[in-house]
Amino acid sequence: MNTPELRHLKMAWIAAKESGDTRAQMRLLQEHPTQQDELIDFIAGYQATGGNEPIDPQVSLLPLTERALNSALERVFDMDPAFATLTELRKSRSLSKIETAKGLRLSVDVWNKFESGAIELVSLSQRQLERLAQFFQVSIEQFSGSLTESQPAITLNRRQTREAARHAQQGPHKQSFSDAIARSTMSKEDQQFWLE
Template sequence: MNTPELRQLKMAWIAAKEAGDTQAQLRILQDHPAQQDELIDFIAGYQAIGGAESIDQEASLLPVTRRALASALERVFEAQSAFATLTELRKSRNLSKVEAAKGLRLSVDVWNKFENGAIELVSLSQRQLERLAQFFQVSIEQFSDSLGGSQPAITLNRRQTREAASQAQQGPQKQSFAEAIARSTMSREDQKFWSE
């Protein structure tokens, strides 16, 4: 617990440290046995972060630090680009289709078209792509790749004759984002939001 008395002792210890008065530092510890454990933890933390030493912003990184940084960045960016489809991307954010649609100000039917690969990537403007990618906290390229990986689900129309069914399998018709919005159940405000 960081009481006012403990804060004063910490400030007194730092002042003694900066003055180079080791005797005053020891006296603070000895004169306050009730706060000794907290002061020791504070001093250890102070020493661990370098205390009052200034950090050279121009210092080059050690090779071991460079490798660690490269490894960490590789793991982060590999994890982010591992979404082959928009469904995987949405699920990685623990969102239902309804939550994703609501967060994006889209209707569920339009979001379903995205996940089913029925929306043509080329029909999206740069601003629309930015909004979609920003919502999922990925880059535009990562969102575009996930959309490209989302293929239309192929279904058979059971009312067709066998011959027609064997000749053509039907999936969602590709359409532009503007067409999907125009045919959707979205509110006028949300349609305008995505048309800008």
């Protein structure tokens, strides 16, 4: 478990390592026997990932290397990697759209609007954002970023006129969360849960 105290110890160890103070590094291990195992795992992870070796920003990471890096960061720092879209976030939790909608007390049509980027971020209250982020066990900032990156899918029908095709390329219209709920098939109880 990555407690605030353990995170503080990790940062203190990194500071001692960067300054070359081996006594401070050893002292941290000796003075905190209850966190010693976690701190040793962290040190091993730090060394395995290259420690403070300079990183060349011009070198691109292979997908396999990127997944390994995210996995190492998650294990060492107990962090979730960033998710570009809400679809990626949902899939990372091994949830179907139906399971997600049911867990959030939303209808599938409203959740589809979230994933397609049709819900305006500014229409969500702090409390609504907290509920959504808490369901996925991410921060409000992570959820908001994933919603912002979720873009409406553009579909074209070959039988459409040019005018209709231009209109379709604009994608679905953005709408407020409360408007999406009002137009949904959600029960009155679930609507009140989200709009209270």
